[in-house]
Amino acid sequence: MDITIKNLEYRYQARTPFERLALYDVNLSVKKGTYLSIIGHTGSGKSTILQHLNGLLKPTKGSIQIGEHIIEAGKKQKHLKVVRNLVGIVFQFPEHQLFEETVEKDIAFGPMNFGVSEEAAIIKARQTLEIVGLPESILQKSPFDLSGGQMRRVAIAGVLAMGPEVLVLDEPTAGLDPRGRKEIMDLFYRLQKEQNLTIILVTHSMEDAAKYSDEIIVMHKGTIEMHGTPKEIFSKADKLSALGLDLPETVKLQRQLIDRGLSFNEIPLTIDDTVAQIKALMGEVNPL
Ligand SMILES: Nc1ncnc2c1ncn2[C@@H]1O[C@H](COP(=O)(O)OP(=O)(O)OP(=O)(O)O)[C@@H](O)[C@H]1O
Numbered sequence: 012m013d014i015t016i017k018n019l020e021y022r023y024q025a026r027t028p029f030e031r032l033a034l035y036d037v038n039l040s041v042k043k044g045t046y047l048s049i050i051g052h053t054g055s056g057k058s059t060i061l062q063h064l065n066g067l068l069k070p071t072k073g074s075i076q077i078g079e080h081i082i083e084a085g086k087k088q089k090h091l092k093v094v095r096n097l098v099g100i101v102f103q104f105p106e107h108q109l110f111e112e113t114v115e116k117d118i119a120f121g122p123m124n125f126g127v128s129e130e131a132a133i134i135k136a137r138q139t140l141e142i143v144g145l146p147e148s149i150l151q152k153s154p155f156d157l158s159g160g161q162m163r164r165v166a167i168a169g170v171l172a173m174g175p176e177v178l179v180l181d182e183p184t185a186g187l188d189p190r191g192r193k194e195i196m197d198l199f200y201r202l203q204k205e206q207n208l209t210i211i212l213v214t215h216s217m218e219d220a221a222k223y224s225d226e227i228i229v230m231h232k233g234t235i236e237m238h239g240t241p242k243e244i245f246s247k248a249d250k251l252s253a254l255g256l257d258l259p260e261t262v263k264l265q266r267q268l269i270d271r272g273l274s275f276n277e278i279p280l281t282i283d284d285t286v287a288q289i290k291a292l293m294g295e296v297n298p299l
Pocket residue numbers: 023024031032033051052053054055056057058059060
């Protein structure tokens with residue numbers, strides 16, 4: 012299921028004195044199974060795009076096509092329910108949306124709301140709990156008795172239980188410690204690879220964008236300013252800097268290797284390998 016955005020424009024509070032143009036001239040195609048990250052300065056329109064992807068916001072101009080379903084400005088939206096089923100959104104701090112008395116009921120709520128039987132929804136709850144790496148023993152616990160990281164996973168399981176084909180993630184690791192962040196990011200990466208899910212991630216972490224994405228778009232003042240692979244995007248340090256963005260630490264280190272004469276294809280991909288190689292080349296100097 013591909014996604015195509017054509018000439019998308021969005022104005023908050025359109026036709027009021029408070030009207031604000033948040034997106035204009037946004038054109039984007041995302042092939043099924045792609046991991047796309049959206050980066051950009053605060054206020055550049057990242058969250059506004061995300062909210063169009065499952066129909067929370069409707070375009071004031073242009074269209075969004077999810078598979079065969081088109082959401083178009085000025086037209087009655089017939090497909091919203093189907094689209095919301097296909098596109099799961101994990102908001103910042105998704106655990107704030109937990110509300111049921113047990114973990115099992117919370118995860119099963121979404122599928123049941125979409126007409127799945129209680130029995131099938133509970134089976135789904137158990138399966139997704141395992142996918143997010145939590146033990147069955149917590150199913151009958153209150154979500155509010157869990158740790159912050161566990162609550163986050165339960166909330167993510169609730170989105171996965173709907174069986175989405177596209178996962179839209181708005182800073183899904185905000186507020187977690189580095190280990191918790193890596194675990195959650197690795198989980199999404201695994202889901203993309205194993206289930207061929209399309210992932211669309213909004214992040215302020217250049218490191219995550221560089222590490223996980225197949226493609227990156229850079230938003231600036233409401234439109235797409237750059238679109239390419241991580242290598243293409245992060246090789247344009249000057250342009251990124253003009254857009255108020257820094258390079259990921261890994262890339263800064265990799266550039267040191269290139270300055271030492273390595274070709275682009277020879278540089279390692281992970282920060283650990285990069286640091287090791289820099290140390291090997293430069294003796295004991297630790298660039299961190
Ligand atoms: N509810 C709203 N009403 C009016 N203007 C809004 C509203 N939400 C966002 N905006 C404006 O729309 C523009 C895009 O905001 P958006 O939240 O999409 O940016 P963002 O790139 O996600 O920012 P951040 O990184 O801070 O989350 C900004 O100028 C913002 O002030």
